[in-house]
Amino acid sequence: ILENFNIATEESEDPLGEDDFEIFYEVWEKFDPEATQFIKYSALSDFADALPEPLRVAKPNKFQFLMMDLPMVSGDRLHCLDILFAFTTRVLGDSDGLDSMKVMMEEKFMEANPSKKLYEPIVTTTKRKEEERCAAVIQKAFRKYRLRMSMSALGDRPCSQLHTLCNGDLSASGAEGKVHYD
Structure with a gap:
């Protein structure tokens, strides 16, 4: 009985x-039904929230x-x-034993998936977020620039009576009647 208790405790x-x-x-199978071994970054938040504890990363998790x-x-x-390793590291912390566990996990994965697709990572989640933030800053600056240029272009044009609207009354322009826009 004590031996079983010790085993259960361990x-x-x-x-x-x-x-x-x-x-x-x-x-994973629910998020990757075609067994491509990949999921979109946009689906990661829902995937992580769908996992049970201790691997679960509850929302908000970005x-x-x-x-x-x-x-x-x-x-x-x-x-x-990559996701499994990251979630495992999150739970267990970074230790020497974790490296051997990762090797074991990769071996088991290779046994279960002998046709593992080779891939070359091109960016990381941190780098992608930085790129998105930089793109937003550039877009905002460009929009301000275009607005400033269009405003200065309007200010430089000479005003003519044809371009001037004053609540529909055209009597000052020599035309008779009023113009209504519905």
Whole structure:
């Protein structure tokens, strides 16, 4: 009885177990029904929130993904193992034992998926967020510039009676009647 109790205690102290990884893959299948091994970055928030504890990253979770600095491939897609490694590191912390666990997880993944697609990450989540922020700043500055240029172009044009509207009364322009816009 004591031996069973000790085994149960040791198992409960492990924050992650085999069942957690199996559940991870079950949830993954819902977000990647064609088994491409990738999900869109836009689906990551919902995926992370759908996982059970301890791997779950509850919403709002965008900032936590930035801290994980996940590698992304073309099309803003994330690989299954990269997400699993990042979530595992979040739960267990960064330690020497984690590296051996990652190797073991990758071996199990390769056994289950012998046709693992090779991919080359082109950017990370942190870098992508920085690019989006920079693009927003540039777009805002360009819009201000265009507005300023159009306002100065309007100010430089000579005014003619044909361009002047004064609430529909055209008597000053020599035309008879009023103009109404509905």
